[in-house]
Amino acid sequence: MAAADLAAEPAVGAPLIELRGVGxxxxxxxxxxxxxxxxxxxxxxxxxxxxxxxGKSTLLNLIAGLARPSSGRxxxxxxxxxxxxxxxxxxxxxxxxxxxxxWARLATNVRLPLDLAGVARKAADRAVADALxxxxxxxxxxxxxxxxxxGMQMRASIARALVTDPELLLMDEPFGALDEFTRQRLDAExxxxxSAQRFTVVFVxxxxxxxxxxxxxxxxxxxxxxxxxDVLYIAEPYPRDDAFxxxxxxxxxxxxxxxxxxxxxxxxxxxxxxxxxRAAARGARPxxxxx
Amino acid sequence: xxGAAKRARLLRVLAPLAVAIVMLAGWxxxxxxxxxxxxxxxxxxxxxxxxxxxRALLFASLAVTLGVALTALAIAIVAGVAIALVFAQSRWIxxxxxxxxxxxxxxxxxxxxxxxxxxxxxxRTALVMCAVVVAIFPIISNTxxxxxxxxRGLANLFRLSRATRWQTLWRLRVPGAxxxxxxxxxxxxxxxxxxxxxxxxxxxxxxxxxxxxxQILLAxxxxxxxxxxxxxxxxxxxxxxxxxxxxxxxxxxxxxxxxSELPRDE
Numbered sequence: 001m002a003a004a005d006l007a008a009e010p011a012v013g014a015p016l017i018e019l020r021g022v023g024x025x026x027x028x029x030x031x032x033x034x035x036x037x038x039x040x041x042x043x044x045x046x047x048x049x050x051x052x053x054x055g056k057s058t059l060l061n062l063i064a065g066l067a068r069p070s071s072g073r074x075x076x077x078x079x080x081x082x083x084x085x086x087x088x089x090x091x092x093x094x095x096x097x098x099x100x101x102x103w104a105r106l107a108t109n110v111r112l113p114l115d116l117a118g119v120a121r122k123a124a125d126r127a128v129a130d131a132l133x134x135x136x137x138x139x140x141x142x143x144x145x146x147x148x149x150x151g152m153q154m155r156a157s158i159a160r161a162l163v164t165d166p167e168l169l170l171m172d173e174p175f176g177a178l179d180e181f182t183r184q185r186l187d188a189e190x191x192x193x194x195s196a197q198r199f200t201v202v203f204v205x206x207x208x209x210x211x212x213x214x215x216x217x218x219x220x221x222x223x224x225x226x227x228x229x230d231v232l233y234i235a236e237p238y239p240r241d242d243a244f245x246x247x248x249x250x251x252x253x254x255x256x257x258x259x260x261x262x263x264x265x266x267x268x269x270x271x272x273x274x275x276x277x278r279a280a281a282r283g284a285r286p287x288x289x290x291x
Numbered sequence: 292x293x294g295a296a297k298r299a300r301l302l303r304v305l306a307p308l309a310v311a312i313v314m315l316a317g318w319x320x321x322x323x324x325x326x327x328x329x330x331x332x333x334x335x336x337x338x339x340x341x342x343x344x345x346r347a348l349l350f351a352s353l354a355v356t357l358g359v360a361l362t363a364l365a366i367a368i369v370a371g372v373a374i375a376l377v378f379a380q381s382r383w384i385x386x387x388x389x390x391x392x393x394x395x396x397x398x399x400x401x402x403x404x405x406x407x408x409x410x411x412x413x414x415r416t417a418l419v420m421c422a423v424v425v426a427i428f429p430i431i432s433n434t435x436x437x438x439x440x441x442x443r444g445l446a447n448l449f450r451l452s453r454a455t456r457w458q459t460l461w462r463l464r465v466p467g468a469x470x471x472x473x474x475x476x477x478x479x480x481x482x483x484x485x486x487x488x489x490x491x492x493x494x495x496x497x498x499x500x501x502x503x504x505x506q507i508l509l510a511x512x513x514x515x516x517x518x519x520x521x522x523x524x525x526x527x528x529x530x531x532x533x534x535x536x537x538x539x540x541x542x543x544x545x546x547x548x549x550x551s552e553l554p555r556d557e
Contacts, residue, residue: 099442112448112452115462
């Protein structure tokens with residue numbers, strides 16, 4: 001397939017968030033993120049890929065409102081697309097670890113966002129049962145987190161993020177700690193949830209394969225300072241399944257993405273040349289990332 | 292339960308029991324063989340006999356001492372947790388007052404006890420106060436640490452859900468602090484008893500409300516060494532019982548979910 005076809009931009013939904021010149025500098029002077037411009041549209045599945053320390057998690061926290069940008073601004077658009085709104089949309093957040101309350105049963109864990117929002121118990125219980133069903137955990141409502149496997153805990157964590165019916169789902173390397181088989185299965189499950197409901201997803205990962213399999217769009221990020229170096233479209237139809245993973249199209253996308261990451265790494269070389277060891281580490285990075 | 296697990300549990304009871312039997316038998320044999328006078332080292336049998344003969348006196352004293360220790364422990368729990376909750380609200384409050392909590396902890400109780408006994412007219416109240424001073428610190432420090440040791444991700448989740456301070460406290464920080472609190476409670480239970488006994492020594496209260504420490508003091512003066520040993524035995528037993536009770540309470544509260552109370556093989 002020709003490169004032009006691979007890079008085709010798909011039809012997109014109404015704007016949801018605009019990031020303009022967003023940066024984040026810590027009190028000690030470390031610049032975690034500099035001058036990020038990014039538009040997120042409704043129904044998109046955007047993946048942030050990049051080496052450790054490139055500000056992927058920081059960007060996610062800024063979008064979630066868990067941290068404030070030290071420069072630039074983040075603007076929310078309402079469904080009418082034209083007008084700006086003040087309030088953040090309903091956001092679901094899935095962390096690197098399941099972060100379930102170990103003392104509470106699964107139903108209580110999943111119900112937490114609704115309890116905190118003061119949703120009536122009956123309606124909340126219905127939503128919890130529905131969310132557990134969507135992640136195939138029906139029947140585990142009364143289990144404690146420690147009684148479940150890592151993959152099941154992660155699914156519970158996703159159920160908790162989905163229980164508020166979010167417009168935007170932020171996921172910070174959610175499956176990074178899981179084994180490859182479980183990760184692939186959860187990736188597929190996540191895609192089918194997303195296809196059914198079409199919330200917007202921002203997904204952080206180290207894995208090129210995962211990024212290609214899931215995303216409509218991939219943002220390649222670089223470190224020191226953290227910034228977005230390149231944005232690629234993965235214009236392949238959904239549903240994507242295991243056959244897609246094995247297809248030459250998949251391999252072509254993965255190759256294109258890893259060479260973009262390599263380019264991004266090479267682009268960094270001049271300013272890193274001062275520190276020889278660091279420059280070598282950067283040169284090695286694309287190879288590591290593509291595994 | 293498998294046969295191996297059953298054997299392991301049996302061994303955990305039998306092994307210390309065997310040690311006790313050997314030691315007591317050795318003690319009894321040495322005392323008998325060398326004709327050690329009873330006012331130096333009484334034999335175990337003699338101690339048990341004295342415990343039975345003086346039971347009215349000794350158990351009344353035990354009730355007094357245990358009453359002081361348990362009252363002090365209850366006060367230390369309520370006040371300690373309350374102080375920890377205040378400390379956890381703000382770093383400034385904690386920074387301002389924590390050094391004084393440490394001061395209270397490191398100053399030996401024997402040196403504060405006389406003051407408290409002079410200032411507080413009612414002796415029993417004074418004794419309880421001394422024991423509280425000793426027992427409260429582990430509860431304050433452990434519970435404060437627990438209230439602060441919140442899982443980062445969960446804390447972010449609560450912020451994302453726009454949880455109020457109160458919701459975060461009751462739904463996240465308090466349950467998360469329970470294992471720490473129970474750790475403090477185990478230490479405090481032993482310290483409450485020690486505090487009560489030390490305070491009784493300093494106060495030297497006799498008569499109706501005499502505690503075990505007074506019995507030990509008096510028995511020492513009268514060279515009634517078997518009674519001294521019997522009183523010691525009762526104090527030790529009371530300490531073990533209080534520790535076991537708090538450990539049981541901890542297991543009851545945490546067994547479902549916390550690492551410290553889970554079976555080893557999981």
